[in-house]
Amino acid sequence: MFDKLKELICQYVEVDPDTITKDSRFIEDLGFNSYDIMCMLGDAESEFDITIEEEEIMKCKTVGDLLDYFGGQENG
Amino acid sequence: MLKNIGGINYDCYPLTPAQLLNLALIKSGSTHEVENIGAGQYLQMDLNIAALREALNRAVERCESMRLRLWKDPETGELWQYVVPYQNEYFEYYDFSHWKEEKVTEVLNKWTSQPFDTFGGKLSRIVIVTLPDGFNGFYYNVHHACMDSSSVIAFTRDVIEIYCSLLYDMPYPKPMSSYIESVKKDLTYEGSKKQKKDEEYWHKQFELPEPMYTDYTGIGRLMWLRQKNNDPEQRWGLLESSDGKGNTITYELSVASTEKIMNFAQEYALPVSVIILHAIRTVLSKFNNNETDIIIRDLVSRRSTLNNKKCGGVRMHCFPLRTIMPLDTTVLDSMRLIKKVQDELFIHAEYPPLKCLGELCETYGAPPGSTYTSVDFTYQPGTLATIGEALKGIPFKSWWYSNGKQPQPMYITAMHRPNDGGLNFYFGYQTACATPEEIEFLYYFTGRILFRSIENPQKTLKEIIDMT
Numbered sequence: 001m002f003d004k005l006k007e008l009i010c011q012y013v014e015v016d017p018d019t020i021t022k023d024s025r026f027i028e029d030l031g032f033n034s035y036d037i038m039c040m041l042g043d044a045e046s047e048f049d050i051t052i053e054e055e056e057i058m059k060c061k062t063v064g065d066l067l068d069y070f071g072g073q074e075n076g
Numbered sequence: 077m078l079k080n081i082g083g084i085n086y087d088c089y090p091l092t093p094a095q096l097l098n099l100a101l102i103k104s105g106s107t108h109e110v111e112n113i114g115a116g117q118y119l120q121m122d123l124n125i126a127a128l129r130e131a132l133n134r135a136v137e138r139c140e141s142m143r144l145r146l147w148k149d150p151e152t153g154e155l156w157q158y159v160v161p162y163q164n165e166y167f168e169y170y171d172f173s174h175w176k177e178e179k180v181t182e183v184l185n186k187w188t189s190q191p192f193d194t195f196g197g198k199l200s201r202i203v204i205v206t207l208p209d210g211f212n213g214f215y216y217n218v219h220h221a222c223m224d225s226s227s228v229i230a231f232t233r234d235v236i237e238i239y240c241s242l243l244y245d246m247p248y249p250k251p252m253s254s255y256i257e258s259v260k261k262d263l264t265y266e267g268s269k270k271q272k273k274d275e276e277y278w279h280k281q282f283e284l285p286e287p288m289y290t291d292y293t294g295i296g297r298l299m300w301l302r303q304k305n306n307d308p309e310q311r312w313g314l315l316e317s318s319d320g321k322g323n324t325i326t327y328e329l330s331v332a333s334t335e336k337i338m339n340f341a342q343e344y345a346l347p348v349s350v351i352i353l354h355a356i357r358t359v360l361s362k363f364n365n366n367e368t369d370i371i372i373r374d375l376v377s378r379r380s381t382l383n384n385k386k387c388g389g390v391r392m393h394c395f396p397l398r399t400i401m402p403l404d405t406t407v408l409d410s411m412r413l414i415k416k417v418q419d420e421l422f423i424h425a426e427y428p429p430l431k432c433l434g435e436l437c438e439t440y441g442a443p444p445g446s447t448y449t450s451v452d453f454t455y456q457p458g459t460l461a462t463i464g465e466a467l468k469g470i471p472f473k474s475w476w477y478s479n480g481k482q483p484q485p486m487y488i489t490a491m492h493r494p495n496d497g498g499l500n501f502y503f504g505y506q507t508a509c510a511t512p513e514e515i516e517f518l519y520y521f522t523g524r525i526l527f528r529s530i531e532n533p534q535k536t537l538k539e540i541i542d543m544t
Binding site: 012038057 | 345415
């Protein structure tokens with residue numbers, strides 16, 4: 001899932017996928033703006049067939065936060 | 077769908093909601109001039125005109141939306157779009173070097189107000205221009221159903237990068253992405269799961285009590301409308317003045333003041349757009365008896381992926397950003413609430429904006445041509461110019477030209493200047509509805525509220541309003 005998420009991130013920002021870690025922050029490290037994040041998360045919903053609650057979307061600051069959220073969704 | 081237009085078969089596609097939004101302005105604006113977007117990019121150096129012509133041609137070849145045509149099926153009335161093949165073009169050259177700058181701007185504004193034949197021909201015009209004081213470059217005018225400000229910026233950058241690569245051994249820029257592919261993707265939205273979710277969100281917003289129109293000049297206009305319609309409870313205003321004529325006044329914020337905003341944005345992890353929206357929202361509240369329920373129409377560029385950033389075209393949507401907050405809300409909480417609502421709006425920004433705005437008015441029984449907001453706002457983090465390493469240090473200027481029309485009461489654009497990064501505020505207003513002095517007044521109070529707010533983030537909205 002991490003690799004798929006990296007692929008998705010690279011559709012939005014010009015970064016080397018190898019530099020993306022779970023600690024990478026969307027805004028400060030990867031250069032996303034608020035709108036990019038919202039769109040990327042919308043695409044992630046379709047890509048991973050997961051429903052992301054709006055309140056939860058806004059709490060996702062790092063790649064790891066998002067992976068944890070996806071993990072929780074899958075387990076639930 | 078293959079259509080035969082003028083004896084030639086073209087792959088045609090329906091118009092996107094963003095294009096339909098722009099074309100709706102023709103209906104409300106009643107003239108076509110309102111559809112034009114005019115821009116210029118100039119460098120204070122001698123340019124190689126042949127190389128510039130070559131760069132412009134190559135940029136047009138790479139940018140599908142610069143070759144876009146619109147077509148109205150004469151039998152069904154349906155609207156379609158298609159891209160014509162690239163053909164080498166000879167761009168005219170105009171030498172205005174002995175003219176006064178104001179006069180040149182007047183001419184270029186006039187060109188920008190010349191209507192295109194929307195459904196019958198070419199929808200852009202590019203000319204090479206020499207301005208006074210040794211500035212050389214190009215002006216272009218394009219139909220707003222083909223390009224928006226983000227794609228104008230992308231196109232301008234492409235021209236300059238190609239020009240530099242032709243003359244200065246700079247790398248050739250990466251190709252633009254396909255506009256038609258972006259259209260195809262947009263057209264899959266209708267009937268999708270995403271559309272259902274977005275519709276649910278917007279319909280939920282309309283369950284709130286009827287909003288209140290807040291005019292940027294104060295309560296006078298709503299009072300006048302209430303009297304005119306003999307309805308003391310009326311809460312909606314009018315979208316457009318009778319003639320739709322407009323003017324734009326530009327205010328330049330100093331670099332030091334801009335830095336204060338940027339530093340605040342960084343310190344509190346807030347987008348710059350939210351900070352400015354807070355100031356506009358608070359000024360509307362101040363001018364309208366401290367109203368607590370304010371709508372600003374927020375424009376969304378819808379250019380998040382790398383492909384969308386470089387595909388040209390028009391992708392801008394706009395939606396009502398409504399916030400209801402008591403006057404004892406602190407500045408920080410105000411900004412955080414605006415950010416929350418803006419984030420929600422971003423999530424649901426694929427929804428067709430005309431449908432959303434129409435449903436908003438219908439829900440509360442407001443008639444066609446009415447509105448609950450007097451201000452549209454857009455923040456453009458990109459600048460018109462980028463001159464590349466090869467031309468670094470050479471003075472340059474970029475300019476947006478007025479098309480003379482204004483389809484909404486007030487359109488505020490905040491954009492960073494290319495030369496020093498300071499913010500420019502463009503106030504586009506309807507001349508029948510406000511005087512330049514009233515616009516100055518609005519800018520003055522927006523600025524005061526903005527800076528009192530970032531200096532005192534723990535103060536309440538009431539305290540900020542009273543301080544200003």
